[in-house]
Amino acid sequence: MSRKSELDPAKAITEIYGENVFSFKTMRNYLSDKAINSLRETMEKGKSLNPAIADEVADAMKNWAVSKGATHFTHWFQPLTGTTAEKHDSFIAPDSEGGVILQFSGKELIQGEPDASSFPSGGLRTTFEARGYTAWDPTSPAFIKEGENGATLCIPTVFCGYHGDSLDKKTPLLRSMEALSEQVCRLGRLFKIKDGGRKAYATLGAEQEYFLIDKAFYESRLDLIQTGRTIFGKAPAKHQQMEDHYFGAIKDRVMSFMDDLDRELWKLGIPSKTRHNEVCPGQFEVAAVYEGLNLSVDHNMMLMEVLRKVAEDHDFVCLLHEKPFAGVNGSGKHNNWSIKGPDGKNWLSPGDNPHDNAKFLTLICALIKAVDTHAEILRASVATAGNDHRLGANEAPPAILSIFLGEQLTGVIGQIERGETKTSKSGGFIKIGVSSLPTLPRDATDRNRTSPFAFTGNKFEFRAVGSNQNCAGPNIVLNTIVAAAIDDICASLEKDVSAKKDFNKSLQKILQKIVKEHKRILFNGDNYTDAWHAEAKKRGLPNLKTTPESLKILLDAKTVKLFGKYKVLSEKELKSRFEVYQKEYDEIIQVESEVAVTIAKTQVINAALEYQSELAETINAVSKIDRKNALKSTRGLLSDVCAKTEGALVSISRLEKAIKKGSSKEKIAALAKLREFVDALEGLVPDEKWPLATYAEMMFMM
Numbered sequence: 001m002s003r004k005s006e007l008d009p010a011k012a013i014t015e016i017y018g019e020n021v022f023s024f025k026t027m028r029n030y031l032s033d034k035a036i037n038s039l040r041e042t043m044e045k046g047k048s049l050n051p052a053i054a055d056e057v058a059d060a061m062k063n064w065a066v067s068k069g070a071t072h073f074t075h076w077f078q079p080l081t082g083t084t085a086e087k088h089d090s091f092i093a094p095d096s097e098g099g100v101i102l103q104f105s106g107k108e109l110i111q112g113e114p115d116a117s118s119f120p121s122g123g124l125r126t127t128f129e130a131r132g133y134t135a136w137d138p139t140s141p142a143f144i145k146e147g148e149n150g151a152t153l154c155i156p157t158v159f160c161g162y163h164g165d166s167l168d169k170k171t172p173l174l175r176s177m178e179a180l181s182e183q184v185c186r187l188g189r190l191f192k193i194k195d196g197g198r199k200a201y202a203t204l205g206a207e208q209e210y211f212l213i214d215k216a217f218y219e220s221r222l223d224l225i226q227t228g229r230t231i232f233g234k235a236p237a238k239h240q241q242m243e244d245h246y247f248g249a250i251k252d253r254v255m256s257f258m259d260d261l262d263r264e265l266w267k268l269g270i271p272s273k274t275r276h277n278e279v280c281p282g283q284f285e286v287a288a289v290y291e292g293l294n295l296s297v298d299h300n301m302m303l304m305e306v307l308r309k310v311a312e313d314h315d316f317v318c319l320l321h322e323k324p325f326a327g328v329n330g331s332g333k334h335n336n337w338s339i340k341g342p343d344g345k346n347w348l349s350p351g352d353n354p355h356d357n358a359k360f361l362t363l364i365c366a367l368i369k370a371v372d373t374h375a376e377i378l379r380a381s382v383a384t385a386g387n388d389h390r391l392g393a394n395e396a397p398p399a400i401l402s403i404f405l406g407e408q409l410t411g412v413i414g415q416i417e418r419g420e421t422k423t424s425k426s427g428g429f430i431k432i433g434v435s436s437l438p439t440l441p442r443d444a445t446d447r448n449r450t451s452p453f454a455f456t457g458n459k460f461e462f463r464a465v466g467s468n469q470n471c472a473g474p475n476i477v478l479n480t481i482v483a484a485a486i487d488d489i490c491a492s493l494e495k496d497v498s499a500k501k502d503f504n505k506s507l508q509k510i511l512q513k514i515v516k517e518h519k520r521i522l523f524n525g526d527n528y529t530d531a532w533h534a535e536a537k538k539r540g541l542p543n544l545k546t547t548p549e550s551l552k553i554l555l556d557a558k559t560v561k562l563f564g565k566y567k568v569l570s571e572k573e574l575k576s577r578f579e580v581y582q583k584e585y586d587e588i589i590q591v592e593s594e595v596a597v598t599i600a601k602t603q604v605i606n607a608a609l610e611y612q613s614e615l616a617e618t619i620n621a622v623s624k625i626d627r628k629n630a631l632k633s634t635r636g637l638l639s640d641v642c643a644k645t646e647g648a649l650v651s652i653s654r655l656e657k658a659i660k661k662g663s664s665k666e667k668i669a670a671l672a673k674l675r676e677f678v679d680a681l682e683g684l685v686p687d688e689k690w691p692l693a694t695y696a697e698m699m700f701m702m
Contacts, residue, residue, distance in 0.1 A: 018269035020068065020144040022061055030060035043139050044198075054106025061142055062091055062104035065153035068144045073104060073153040075112040075134035078169045079119045080580045082470050084301050085159075087112070088152055109155065110136045120583070122576030124165045132167055134159050137174070140298045143268055156298055165573055169472035170294070172569050176479035177202060177293060179566035180339070183486040188342045190493050190503070191359060195342030202479055203338045203346075204296035205459070207287040209278055209331035209467050210307055211319040212254065214702055217693040218317040223595050227588070228321035228468070229386070231596045232604070232675055234682040235327040236696035240280045248277045253702060254284070257314040261286070264306050270299045279329040281699040290336070290459075293479075297471045300333070304468075316702070322466040323389035325695055326675075330390045331467035335474055338459040339363065339482075349458035358507065361416070365514045366489060367460060368403060368413075370481040371453060372521035374562065375401040376542050376553045378453075379464075381477040383550035383581070385588040387466035391545070399550075400536045400543045401464075402523040404451035410524055417515040419508075450527035480568050489514075547585045548664070554578040589664040593655055596671050600652050603691040604678050608645040611685045612638065641684050648677035 018025065027036050035053040042049050065073065074086040093103040112134040119132065134157035142155045159168035166172055184200035218224050223231040240246075250258065258275050265272040271289035278285050286307075288299060304320055311318035323330040338348045345356070347363045371378060379401055382391065391399045405413065452464040465474050489510055496506035520539040525532060536543065544550040553559055554574050563569040569577070615638040619631050651674035658666045682690055 013266060017266045020267045021269035022064060022142040026064060030064050039138060049138055054110055058104045058106045058109035065144060066102060068151055070144060070151040070153045075157040076154040077134050077157045077159040078470060079159060079167060081120060119167060120580040121167055122579030124161055124576045132159060132161055140295050169470050172476050173294060173472040175568045176476045179483040179568055180479040183483040184339060185342050186490045187486055190490060193343045198342045200342050201340050202293040203290045203340055204293045205288060205290040205336040206296060206300045206471055207285055207334040208303060209285045211282050211324050212311060212316045212702060213282060213698045215315045215317050217698045220693045222599055226595050227592050229324045231592055232678045233326060233695050234679040239328050245277050245281045246279050250277060257310060257316060261310045264310055265303060268302055270303055283329060293475055300471050320468045322386035322468060332463055333465045333467050333469060335462040335465045335471060336459045337462060337478055346458055365511045366482055366485040368518050368521060369514045370485040371401060371403055372518035374481040377559055378477050379544050380550040380553045381474040382464045382466060383547040384466055385547060385585050386468055388547055391464055398527050399545045400541050401452055403521050404454035404524055405522060410522060413515055416511050419512060480563060480566055483566055484562060551578055551581055586664050589667050593659050593667045593671055596674060597652055597655055600648060600674060600678060604681060607685050607689045607691050608641060608681050611689055612641050644677050644680045651677055
């Protein structure tokens with residue numbers, strides 16, 4: 001049922017926006033100016049939290065939350081499960097007279113202690129070592145999560161073990177942001193930028209793709225319930241090939257859902273901006289305005305939860321799996337990443353003067369160096385069982401990492417490599433050092449939807465992130481590898497500056513060297529083609545098609561050195577993540593295999609045998625009446641059904657053996673073979689006998 005009846009449709013967006021967020025606007029009604037200014041210093045300049053204001057802030061949060069109907073608070077964190085976690089505590093505390101009072105202390109705000117033993121840790125914790133700690137992240141505001149009969153104050157936190165090891169995704173994200181900021185500010189000083197005490201930071205705008213299906217169809221399919229994707233399913237005659245769904249008119253029921261979704265997101269301060277139909281029928285997208293990276297990651301995790309919740313209110317189910325339906329478009333989460341420098345400007349946006357454009361091209365070259373040097377670890381950051389169905393498999397972006405810059409910017413990079421001076425198509429010059437380079441208009445590129453890592457005007461769009469992923473992982477890697485590239489550039493510049501060499505000439509030489517050494521990563525063509533795969537192999541670019549292939553890089557000495565140098569992840573923490581992600585992958589394949597056997601044995605085979613019996617009875621009955629009628633075609637149909645059923649039964653047996661003793665790779669192969677027979681049977685068994693909701697029903701009936 002829609003929530004529209006609970007909301008005033010005429011209520012202005014500006015009134016509801018952020019009403020469930022403990023923002024600076026809200027704080028003014030509950031906190032002293034001193035406390036607000038102290039918090040602002042922490043949130044905007046990265047200064048340590050002043051413990052003296054903790055009790056005041058906690059009491060203010062409690063009073064605000066209670067006014068919104070909250071009875072409990074929780075430290076909201078992001079363990080290595082890839083989802084979020086929360087343990088609720090009420091505000092009540094006993095008084096001295098046998099009653100209770102509402103109470104929330106600074107200590108409770110700053111630190112919590114959930115049981116860590118049952119969360120995946122990859123060996124960082126053992127079962128008997130239960131202590132885990134959550135610590136308030138003041139850079140991400142607290143918010144209210146509403147339920148049917150109450151509300152909960154949610155406080156974003158990090159999650160670590162007794163010895164300080166990270167057990168979550170937020171802690172290394174914050175570390176990587178610090179590493180990136182330090183190197184960008186260092187580069188800024190070389191460019192003689194006055195930062196006024198401000199830090200640099202990455203920004204993110206995430207585009208979230210998802211599917212909606214009717215709840216009744218979802219509940220009829222065990223594979224969707226237990227795995228999030230259809231393990232079996234025959235593609236319908238019409239799906240996305242007519243390209244009529246993309247950006248098409250939105251159906252009324254879906255529009256009602258989207259209206260309510262936006263209201264719920266806006267109340268949480270999530271700047272939902274864009275909504276539209278995606279490529280496949282039943283597929284949609286919601287995109288938010290750019291924010292600071294940490295807050296944007298938190299908002300995306302909240303968005304996925306709200307998507308599911310609002311969908312249920314409308315008798316839909318929201319599917320966030322990367323490939324819920326085979327043979328059609330899957331769902332990604334386009335990770336639009338950029339850098340705000342300490343001067344407050346976007347350093348990935350071409351400027352209007354030589355100084356700004358020098359920063360811009362330096363950062364472009366840093367990205368080229370970073371992605372080429374560490375392509376394998378960037379690929380590993382998006383490696384999941386679900387994403388394996390997209391990357392290097394049925395659709396682009398491929399598992400091969402490459403960078404799209406667009407024709408004009410690629411021309412500029414080529415001129416840097418050659419040390420030439422030429423005009424661009426639009427004419428005009430900018431100066432970097434002793435040479436001239438073409439004008440860089442703000443929309444200097446087209447879009448290349450086949451590229452996994454594309455420059456799109458003032459940001460890079462990392463398209464390989466999976467729809468169900470926490471954005472933290474890919475951005476941890478992106479921040480760290482770019483920090484490393486900028487570090488190298490700064491080290492070379494500082495050495496030359498200390499030797500009294502000309503800064504502009506040194507910069508020119510450094511950028512030229514980077515382009516010459518790393519240009520192999522640049523590709524502006526169609527990443528879907530076999531020709532590109534052959535060319536990428538020729539260039540020596542890695543092509544890690546599966547999660548197990550990709551995850552091994554986490555244990556590589558080069559990876560350990562990189563993350564250790566910038567204090568983002570220790571060797572122990574990297575090893576733990578390898579263990580957690582590998583185990584998660586194997587468990588997903590195991591569950592999918594067992595579900596496939598269950599559905600095939602208890603539903604599909606029964607329907608096929610029943611149809612066989614009817615066909616045999618029909619042939620027998622007709623033959624008795626008309627012996628001359630050979631019923632050749634009918635017998636052929638029976639033979640086909642029998643053969644496919646027998647093939648399915650043999651495949652079930654093979655899959656069962658793989659489940660008991662086989663590797664994940666063997667299970668995947670056995671499951672794929674079983675699917676061939678089951679999907680073939682779907683095309684033979686009458687619709688009224690087929691036990692599973694079909695692709696046509698799920699995609700089109702809403």
